[in-house]
Amino acid sequence: MKLLLAGLWVVVVALGAAYGVALYLPGATDPAKAATVPVVLQTQKTRVINVPLVTGGALRGYVAAQFVYTQDGNLAKTLQVQPDVFLLDEAFRALYSDTSFDPDHVERYDLKKLTAALVKSTNDRLGVPLIKDVLIENFSYIDKDANKGG
Known part of the structure; x- marks a missing residue:
């Protein structure tokens, strides 16, 4: 049972971290800003x-x-x-x-x-x-x- 709870805890932490990074990065929430690549x-x-x-x-x-x-x-x-x-x-x-x-x-x-x-x-x-x-x-x-x- 402990192994199942530990696995579930790892999945929740990983998903939470991915969501937090997506909110924190500038432009990550706006697909229009993320899709624009500067002209070189x-x-x-x-x-x-x-x-x-x-x-x-x-x-x-x-x-x-x-x-x-x-x-x-x-x-x-x-x-x-x-x-x-x-x-x-x-x-x-x-x-x-x-x-x-x-x-x-x-x-x-x-x-x-x-x-x-x-x-x-x-x-x-x-x-x-x-x-x-x-x-x-x-x-x-x-x-x-x-x-x-x-």
């Missing part, structure tokens, strides 16, 4: 891409670009592929097909529009809002005739 931002640097600039059917030069992006670190852990692959693909497509790029006036190119489009298109392809911001690390235009000289 991480920065990643891409490799340099070279995009050919073709105007009027002729090669004019190349745009060399490198980006830095911030991502949700918690969300990044759930992906099986690196997002920079998609980011670079979107950047290549955007720069290659952009008819507003003027190699004679590179300083007038709308980089804000480019980076905003890269965030949106990359997140759309990934299916999750992973990329928070895209920054320009390097953006250069290289004329195809720059190395030719006499």
Whole structure:
């Protein structure tokens, strides 16, 4: 009989301790607070891409670009592929097909529009809002005739 009462006493103490801890921990009683995980931002640097600039059917030069992006670190852990692959693909497509790029006036190119489009298109392809911001690390235009000289 003593063994049965001792076992019952251990169960009651264990349940009471679990209930007490649940009440004591901040946010443990509010499932909405307990479910929110703070966003951890991480920065990643891409490799340099070279995009050919073709105007009027002729090669004019190349745009060399490198980006830095911030991502949700918690969300990044759930992906099986690196997002920079998609980011670079979107950047290549955007720069290659952009008819507003003027190699004679590179300083007038709308980089804000480019980076905003890269965030949106990359997140759309990934299916999750992973990329928070895209920054320009390097953006250069290289004329195809720059190395030719006499």
